[in-house]
Amino acid sequence: MISIDTNSHQSEAKHKKLANQLRSMIKQGKLKPSDKLPSARKLAQLHGMNRHTVMSALQNLVAEGWLVVKERSGYWVNAQLPISSSEQVSTALSPNVVVAPRFAAVLNPPKDSERSGFRYNFAGGLPDLSAFPYDEFKRYLVKACRKSNIEHFHYAGGAGCGLLKVQIQTYLRRARGLICDDLLVCNGAQEALSLVASAFINKGDGVAIEMLGYPPARHAFKSIGANIFALAQDDEGVKVEALARCLRQNNIKLLYLTPLHQYPTTVTLSVPRRMAIYQLCQQYGVFIIEDDYDHEFHYLCPPLQPMAANDPSGIVIYISSFSKIMFAGARVGYLSARADVLAQLVARKQLLNHKNDALTQLAVAYWMEEGGFERHMRRMTKAYQTRHQAMNTHLSELKERLNIDFIVPQGGMAYWVDSKRDVSELSRLAKKQDIYVQCEPEFSLDKGSRFSHIRLGFAAQAIEQQRTGLDELFELVERVC
Secondary structure: OOOOOOOOOOOOOHHHHHHHHHHHHHHHOOOOOOOEOOOHHHHHHHHOOOHHHHHHHHHHHHHHOOEEEEOOOEEEEOOOOHHHHHHHHHHHOOOOOOOOOOOOOOOOOOOOOOOOOOOEEOOOOOOOHHHOOHHHHHHHHHHHHHHOOHHHHOOOOOOOOHHHHHHHHHHHHHHHOOOOOOOEEEOHHHHHHHHHHHHHOOOOOEEEEEOEOOHHHHHHHHOOOOEEEEEOEEOOEEOHHHHHHHHHHOOEEEEEEOOOOOOOOOOOOOHHHHHHHHHHHHHHOOEEEEEOOOOOOEOOOOOOOOHHHOOOOOOEEEEEEOOOOOOHHHOOEEEEOOHHHHHHHHHHHHHHOOOOOHHHHHHHHHHHHOOHHHHHHHHHHHHHHHHHHHHHHHHHHHHHHHOOEEOOOOEOOEEEEEOOOOOOOHHHHHHHOOEEOEEHHHOEOOOOOOOOEEEEEOOOOOHHHHHHHHHHHHHHHHHHO
C-alpha cells in the first residue's frame, strides 16, 4: 500500500501534490527502481482523487524520467532514475578543469565605436542623421508590409531583393556611368569586404593596401591570415612605383583602394595613376577592390567615374553602400563583379546568412523607384557642400594663426589637416573634453612615424557648431600637442 498525505500544502494543486510525494518516496527508497505502482484507478479510489488528477501526476513523472509506462501493464518506477544519472555525471566532472578554446585566429576585441553623444563630433564618415526623412521612409516600410508578395519573406533572393537590385543598377548607370550585369546586396560594405577576403585569400597570401587606409578593411584581410603590404602615397594617391615593386617582390592577390576620396587623406587618385595601376594589376593577375564609399558627395568638379566602369579584364570588384546617404544602421551595401567572381561571393554570402532584411530592401527599392532617394541625396549634397565651404573658411582662419596646413578636398565628408604637431594623444584627450576626432595614428600602418594629421568630418554638424568645435579643438591642440 502506498500511503500519501494529500492534505499537506493545501494551496498546491492536487496533481502536483501527488507528483511531489511520489517523487519524494522514490528518492527516499520507499519506492524502488522497477517497482510497479497501483493503477491510476486504484490510486484515485485509495486517496479520494479524480482519476484524471492521478493520471496528470503520473504523466508528469513519466516526462521527468521518474516513472515509465508499459503498455497493458501500467506505471513502473524507472530502473534508471534521473537522480542516479545526475550523481554519476556530477562525480565524473571536475569543476577545476578549464578547457582552452582553440581559435583559428585570435582577434583583438573591437574597440568602442560609439560616435554619438559628443558635444562636437568630427567623425569623418558620419552623415547628418537629424536630416534624414524618417517619416517619409516610414511610409515605404509600411508599403513594403502591405504590398509585398509573401515570397519576398522566404529564403529566396539571398543575393538581394530583385526590386532593389534593379533600382541600384539603374542608379549606378545614370549617376556613375557604371553598368552592372548583376549585383550582390550585402549587410553593409564590411560584409562585402569580408566575403571578398574569404573568396580570394588563403593564409599567407598578400593584400596590398594604402599606407594610410581604412582600418576595418585591413582587419577583414588580416583576420583570415593575409599578409598586408602597405603602399606609399603622395598628393595624387598611391605611388605607382611602390605598387610595381610590391607586385614584383610578393605574392599579391588583391589590391584594396579608395580612389575617389582616399580614406583618410581625401585625395582623388589621378586618371594617369588609375590607368597605370590597372595595367600593373592586369599584368600580375591581381584583382582590385574599389571601395567607393561616398561617391555622391563631390563638390568642386564632376566626380571621376569608378575604375569599374572601364574594366576590360574584369578584375575590379566594386563595393559601395548607402550608409553615408541614409544611416549606417540600415545595413544596405552592395558589390558588383564579373559573373564567375560574383557567383563565388553569393555562395559565401549564403554561408553567413540566407538574405538581408527583406523589409528594408523593399522599402529602399520603393523609395528609389518613386524618386525620394535621389531627392534626399541632392538635399544632403547641397547641405554638405555648404559645410565643406564653411570648414575651408574656418580652417583658413586658423591657418593664419596656428601654422596648420591642409588641401581643400574635391569632395567627401572630411578634411585632412596637418597640425604640424604630434597628435598621437589628441583623440584621447579630446574625448575628455567631449569632442570626437580621429587622428593619423588610427589609420597608419607606419608605426614609426611622427603623426601630425587630423581627420575632420564636417557633414554631421551645423556650421555654427562646427566653428565653435574647431575653436575648442585647436585650443586643445595648442595646449597639449
